[in-house]
Amino acid sequence: AQSVTQPDIHITVSEGASLELRCNYSYGATPYLFWYVQSPGQGLQLLLKYFSGDTLVQGIKGFEAEFKRSQSSFNLRKPSVHWSDAAEYFCAVGAASGGSYIPTFGRGTSLIVHP
Amino acid sequence: DTGVSQDPRHKITKRGQNVTFRCDPISEHNRLYWYRQTLGQGPEFLTYFQNEAQLEKSRLLSDRFSAERPKGSFSTLEIQRTEQGDSAMYLCASRNDRVNDGYTFGSGTRLTVV
Numbered sequence: 615a616q617s618v619t620q621p622d623i624h625i626t627v628s629e630g631a632s633l634e635l636r637c638n639y640s641y642g643a644t645p646y647l648f649w650y651v652q653s654p655g656q657g658l659q660l661l662l663k664y665f666s667g668d669t670l671v672q673g674i675k676g677f678e679a680e681f682k683r684s685q686s687s688f689n690l691r692k693p694s695v696h697w698s699d700a701a702e703y704f705c706a707v708g709a710a711s712g713g714s715y716i717p718t719f720g721r722g723t724s725l726i727v728h729p
Numbered sequence: 730d731t732g733v734s735q736d737p738r739h740k741i742t743k744r745g746q747n748v749t750f751r752c753d754p755i756s757e758h759n760r761l762y763w764y765r766q767t768l769g770q771g772p773e774f775l776t777y778f779q780n781e782a783q784l785e786k787s788r789l790l791s792d793r794f795s796a797e798r799p800k801g802s803f804s805t806l807e808i809q810r811t812e813q814g815d816s817a818m819y820l821c822a823s824r825n826d827r828v829n830d831g832y833t834f835g836s837g838t839r840l841t842v843v
Contacts, residue, residue: 618771648831657733657820657834658772665829704771716762716785717832719771 616641616707618720626726627695635690635723637679637705646708646715647688649679652722653701661703664688675699700727733835735821741841742811749807750838754823761804762832763796764820765789772820778804779826811842 617640627633639645646665650658662673669681679690688705702722708715734753742748754761759780764772775794776786780801790796793811798804808815818839822832 650834655836655839657735657836658822658832659834660831663831706771716774716777718774721769721771 616645616709616718618705618707618718620703620705620720620723622723623721624724624726626728628728629697630694633690633692633695633699633725635703635705635725637688637690637720638686639688639705639707640686641707641709643709644683646717647679647681648706648708648717649673649677649688649690650704650706650719651675651701652704658704661690695725695727697727697729700725733821733823733833735819735835735838737838738836739839739841741843744813744842745810747807747809748811748840749805750819750821750840751803751805752821752823752835753803754821755825755833756802758823758825758833759801760824760826761798762822762824763804763806764822766818766820766837767816775806808840811840813842816840816842 619638648663649661652658661677662671664671664681704719704722706717706719708717736751762777763775766772774787776796778798793809796806818837820837822834824832
């Protein structure tokens with residue numbers, strides 16, 4: 615069974631600073647990988663996804679993530695954080711099986727942005 | 730299309746009562762998923778449908794929980810004899826499995842059992 619670890623419960627950055635949120639997964643084969651963002655009281659919005667191909671994935675809102683098979687990681691990055699990026703971020707892994715998968719989510723990382 | 734809709738947004742109920750939530754997926758999405766999210770945790774998978782067929786259920790889905798998708802469009806999730814431990818956000822998501830894409834989530838139903 616697949617699993618996801620997000621080692622940081624909270625991350626605090628200053629507005630304009632760079633950001634990296636860590637995600638490590640456990641799965642025996644090539645996984646499908648996702649990052650979602652959740653604002654308070656809201657559902658989850660897909661930021662980006664990796665299915666195959668280029669290991670550097672571009673997403674919405676200026677986010678990117680890099681799949682590193684050797685490290686079983688899929689870290690999320692943004693070069694310059696805006697106050698509106700403050701939210702909960704979830705990494706998810708799905709077992710790839712003919713286009714069908716059920717993602718397993720990490721517990722999330724709460725991003726706090728200081729002005 | 731306005732995305733995945735969930736109703737109600739909030740529900741407060743007394744312990745022991747039954748509650749029912751509704752999810753309207755994106756119209757061309759044939760797969761529909763239910764997740765539960767408790768405070769400080771990520772979403773946990775409950776069950777999913779392909780069209781009207783319920784294909785998988787998590788061990789989290791006790792006998793008090795039942796889900797339906799009778800016409801392959803909207804879905805309902807019913808919890809019978811609610812317990813305080815059922816308090817959570819219930820999220821619905823949908824996708825089209827003919828397109829290699831991520832899930833689209835609704836805004837969720839926040840259940841509070843008092």
